[in-house]
Amino acid sequence: MTGNSFGHLFKVGTFGESHGPAIGCVIDGVPPGIALCEGDIQADLDRRKPGQSRFTTQRREPDVVQILSGVFEGRTTGTPIGLLIVNQDQRSKDYGDIKDKFRPGHADYTYFKKYGVRDYRGGGRSSARETATRVAAGAVARKVLGGGIAVRGALIAVGDNAIDRARWNWDEIDKNPFFCPDPRAAEQWATYLDAIRKDGSSIGAVVEIIASGVPAGLGAPVFDRLDADIAKALMSIPAVKGIEIGAGFAAAALRGEENADEIHLENGTPAFLSNNAGGTLGGISSGQDIVARFAVKPTSSILKPRQTLTTGGRETTIVTKGRHDPCVGIRAVPVGEAMVAITLADHLLRHKAQCG
Amino acid sequence: MTGNSFGHLFKVGTFGESHGPAIGCVIDGVPPGIALCEGDIQADLDRRKPGQSRFTTQRREPDVVQILSGVFEGRTTGTPIGLLIVNQDQRSKDYGDIKDKFRPGHADYTYFKKYGVRDYRGGGRSSARETATRVAAGAVARKVLGGGIAVRGALIAVGDNAIDRARWNWDEIDKNPFFCPDPRAAEQWATYLDAIRKDGSSIGAVVEIIASGVPAGLGAPVFDRLDADIAKALMSIPAVKGIEIGAGFAAAALRGEENADEIHLENGTPAFLSNNAGGTLGGISSGQDIVARFAVKPTSSILKPRQTLTTGGRETTIVTKGRHDPCVGIRAVPVGEAMVAITLADHLLRHKAQCG
Amino acid sequence: MTGNSFGHLFKVGTFGESHGPAIGCVIDGVPPGIALCEGDIQADLDRRKPGQSRFTTQRREPDVVQILSGVFEGRTTGTPIGLLIVNQDQRSKDYGDIKDKFRPGHADYTYFKKYGVRDYRGGGRSSARETATRVAAGAVARKVLGGGIAVRGALIAVGDNAIDRARWNWDEIDKNPFFCPDPRAAEQWATYLDAIRKDGSSIGAVVEIIASGVPAGLGAPVFDRLDADIAKALMSIPAVKGIEIGAGFAAAALRGEENADEIHLENGTPAFLSNNAGGTLGGISSGQDIVARFAVKPTSSILKPRQTLTTGGRETTIVTKGRHDPCVGIRAVPVGEAMVAITLADHLLRHKAQCG
């Protein structure tokens, strides 16, 4: 409660709007004694920040993070960590044209209906700009998880163009502007997205997040299942419309004997013969990789004229100029990683509390 | 916290195991003055209860609910509503054979790793039996939502066999044992599932939940988005592996101009030309139908022998006799409805608090 | 949220009314593997139950507790523990006379204003009968705290009649009907309370709770201080009007050098020279005894005629016959112990999560 915080024991509360003076977050519950500096967080922010290629928005935001509290002499103190990112490039005037219009596919209409307010400056609180604070919090979550747990993400499809999983290579991720593990797919996407961009349009995408090294036992029965919390975490990212764990929707077409992962011994320790479960059974981690995927819809801010209403209730058309991502799915990769890392950190602490 | 409750203002906490003396739930936050009797709840429980056709488990549970508190002279008092369902048909001996074995695809292994306990009696707390209490709570949630909001579900695919959406007819739902809106698909499924059942196997399915009459404005920014909370609610149902809102994964292959739902006036009131959003924008309801789908994996308890380990760590094989659903997706329909109703009731009260 | 639960990691949710079919609670978050049976809980319930002497209400409630879930083969499983106490002696007819009258000092008026409901049967949810479920939960909390932490309570004043602290003897607590550690005070109170009772009146009291063996480090900064949570826990007991930790109100008259407890070494380990702090500094336990006191107002149900209103808004007078405690402070002793034990168990688990 009441909407802008996530987690119970590793708890992140965020604030700030796209074109306000600053955005930030407060992280409560971080264990004491963990080495943490701004550089640790900045590294993750830099992976998400805009304007790094022609395939993301040209808004210039250095996204420099300041630690305001919770760290003393280079280590966490156990008290809340306040993080601040000052907004730099708020060109609110870009939005003058659409001040009184609801952008289709955006939250303009629903925020107006809910709150009676039209913060036209880039969507205000509903802007994906707030996800910078999630990435910052995710960097702290990674510290809590420690070196043994790795949370990595990849873009696995842009529009209809999926990667070839046989070519999956984690080392490729940072060698292209798409977080793509398949170098050939990345080349194809560059051409494909250039055409989309020049056409003033946008396209959806699919992201996959894999967490490895997660110990068995994280997650709680019934409602706060690890997979349920990951589903919420990922669905809370702007523009996400679908979530899968493990086999996902494909599991609906499987028979019991195809789906249930058999268990045997490998070198004397329990191991599974497959991972349709995506690393959770009954909502509790099994020790296998946690595998989650999410579908990102195409950016709604496009140059094509669209039918809509004014805040006053009249019909009109809208063209969204501004500076936008032709494929918002790209920058969703580090955000997805952050949300999974935060969810895991929360459940790691919950597990310690009850079963540690 | 700590795992067995859901919701903040319409808050449901559940307890009980498959083969314990009783299961139940406590609902806190229900507004006072709402007419409520056991019959209201029983009607929903009867839709979920086992043994109603040859396509669901033959365990005989009448699932009779008692209201223990929170209702006085036929109306809610505003205090917690305690609901109790006494277990009747606990044939724990069915489980003697598998007492020391982890059933693949079940939570046996992960609960054991987490808690160090092997409650072999039908999975204990991890059994889908606990979903009866969710359905009971969902019936109360419907009362809170009132007559203007309808939450309905349908089975839309069994294995590879999807319905023809052109034949969708809500009136068919209760005329076949599958909650299927397409009578021809229902006929086909009967034959198909008979074969699966006789083969000692099981199959996955897809469920769709539609909430109509939901006012614009429900949901909170950033984390407690309505769609994020629905995703968590549905992913928390046993055996669910995927969630979609509106266009879902299909949105990943759409262009911006295909996906974003345009707005115009219909008879002077705002209306959308499509519903790819599935009724939420920025995580807040738009007034359109809320449309959510979820994939259910096949029942893991099957008669086929499967490779697994004993609790002592030895390799073995397992055959799960007991009484099981060949397609657990069927009974997931009323559970999915209940979870969406609970989520909506919670957000309705949250909206009243802040914007009422 | 939303009012009927307490704690975050050791979380107790209660339900039930004075004259409904049953009262109960659900405890979520209990670590697995703890030995627990109904007898463990019953022992605490028996200390609180009514009708054990002429100084408490003559309502006959055996308060037999049933464990409905969360325990398997004599040990906790880590899943919610459901506890049920069936009401036996609901003489609702006692309340016929006052059905339409607000009892002064009771919650009748405020519940009616809040909920629009008049559950005249013994106060419904506002009855102190619900505290039985707290005592049951407190018994489970003691198990979580383990043998090294003792939470004990005593009645230290009845009306103006305080004990002599020099005569404090824990062994006396169970030898008189008052939980009084001073045998001479107990004798005096018996005479005093007989007079009050025969006069159809009632009297207030002061209870002291001492928790010993509490390790240093429990409690969280700023809001969820251990002392703040104890204050809430104790103030939530019906009829409580004041709370003190350590020196309490007397600290307001002390100078800095009189109040701050000096620290030195005793046998090589840190020790305090006094305990004005009552065992907490900055809201975090210091390892000293936690000392809390609370004031209990006199029972409002008395035989003296009192001026009041009807639910219809007319002036009237009321005499409350029924069966009532002349000094409700007596039975508040085990309830206070339970609330402190619950608070400590919650903070013990919280501490493990962050610093364990």
Next chain:
Amino acid sequence: MTGNSFGHLFKVGTFGESHGPAIGCVIDGVPPGIALCEGDIQADLDRRKPGQSRFTTQRREPDVVQILSGVFEGRTTGTPIGLLIVNQDQRSKDYGDIKDKFRPGHADYTYFKKYGVRDYRGGGRSSARETATRVAAGAVARKVLGGGIAVRGALIAVGDNAIDRARWNWDEIDKNPFFCPDPRAAEQWATYLDAIRKDGSSIGAVVEIIASGVPAGLGAPVFDRLDADIAKALMSIPAVKGIEIGAGFAAAALRGEENADEIHLENGTPAFLSNNAGGTLGGISSGQDIVARFAVKPTSSILKPRQTLTTGGRETTIVTKGRHDPCVGIRAVPVGEAMVAITLADHLLRHKAQCG
């Protein structure tokens, strides 16, 4: 959870240390459309800020607040309100002498035991400096409460020197440096405190908070009683050791007929003949003034040498120079008001959700 936030629907999370770069808070759940500017908040901060008389610490902190989010065009938007106060006068060198010593009566020892960290700079997170953010949040809470509800506080005793309640005059509160409603007491206190201050000592105090105009019906049954939440809110203020509601500890010495407030009609509306209840019955507001008192211990930082330990575990003595309040109870008055206002705002929104 997890310690640094308060409230459920009007939710305040705070961060920052005494000598870090800044302190701040985030308020989530504020209804939209409320006029709010920095001046509204500054006015309350100015009442608490240090250095306004010789009776409070000489640390120079202008406590200038910035609104970082949640307000657009002068009105709240319904999204989180981020507030920031940059620290100005952090003379950490003052603390060099005591870097390795636990100050008696302070949280140094317990924070060290809990977190393994000694943030010697003015107590770090445990410093009362964090209460500035509470006062800022309290100013926003007052806006939510609206003009009809007034939350006012007064210092009613300094050491043994209590006011004469017959001379209570709210207009005097801002005419002396003590928030004292009795001008004669204020005069006496000035002399008294001068002596204490010159002696290098400190003294405790008692604060009373009165909330008038509170409608009947705020508060929830059983645990989240309005009075229980106020008790927690006030006990969470640094240095507070006791809480009373209404008659408080005096109620322990009353008989039922003396204590229970009778009800009658005044000009046709329900009214009480006394207010021993302090405005709550069964934890729900009655419409009477909410009356709460709290005892504040003397400042522990004094010039008198005191026996203590070093962080290394050796015995030593300590003299706390720095800049300190001779009577920290004075500045606790606006903090107490803020905490009561926050609690009421939270319950006002909760009431709207369930019964609105």
